[in-house]
Amino acid sequence: MEIVSVKNMVCHRCIIIVTQNVEKLNLGLQKVTLGELIFQTKISDEQKDQVKNILIPFGFEVIDDEKTRIAERIKHIIINLVHYQKEEINSNLSDILSSDLNCVYNYLSGLFSEITGQTIEKYYIAQKIERVKELLDYDELTLSEIANSLNYSSVSYLSNQFKKVAGLPPSAYKLLKYKKRKPLDRL
Template sequence: MKIFIKNMVCNRCISAVSKIFEDAGIATVSIKLGELETELPVTEENLKIIEKNLQQTGFERIKDSTQQITEKIRNLIITKISSLDIADDFVLSEFLSSNLHKDYSLISKTFSQHENVTLEQFFILQKIEKVKELLLYNEFTLTEISSKLGYKSVQHLSAQFRSITGFTPTEFKKLKVHNRRALDLI
């Protein structure tokens, strides 16, 4: 049985959801961001317990098919950005269409209706959060970050960063308080 789960954005989320199912005595076949498959069908009584435990941990079971598609889109984007392997000729529409096997206009419309933000805006916001993270870790130069996240130039990254945050990347690094948003809240 496939169960779709909202707000899974990292490996710790996978571990937390896995533990919820394990504690409920439900064996899983596979688990990945936003999706879990059980060995056997889950009873309604067990689903209610699981849903309660998911909500207490900040997750939510997704029942609606359009919400499931939206969550798949979110997870594809988050995973792609986390890979730090985005070519400067990366095309979001082609990436999503090929991974979801759906027309991009349907994907875009579905996402925008559920998230109140366009796919492109969401992609940019996710990239900016990753830039913030990488700047704080100080592992890469701005040039390297720009290259890893598919920006054509450091200037493009800096301009986009400033338009979203109000700071240049250098100014952001100098701040005493760094306002980062949780990925599931973007």
């Protein structure tokens, strides 16, 4: 088995696009998850180049550097937690990352800052605020329900954090005619 890490895969549509295109190469693709291609057997450098070349037009990059691979893995764990996790989270982020990546959090935190230029906490908050924007756009949940679903301690804490990151309170964001959401791979 071989795992190939891919940068900029941030949603389930990305998984579909990557799967459809890499399967065309007939390299024994077993599974695709956010940020990873899992092949049944080891693939050659030439085959890896084929994968790189087929993904480039879609904005994806194969990652060869171990530190970048870990930073991308951190991003994908956070994206899953914020955007796709349905159950309530009962652990703090540092424990989840340490457990999932089998590394000490201080090491992960320093590595992430070195590679991305921002802290894990800032990235996590940015993802949460984008999720809040998305939920506000759907207009199906109250701000209290949104705060609860994203594990905020209170609506006021969510509102304060939203205003710091987005530059306006959630109520003003809801009134905007043209929303200012960011793509997840640009956070």
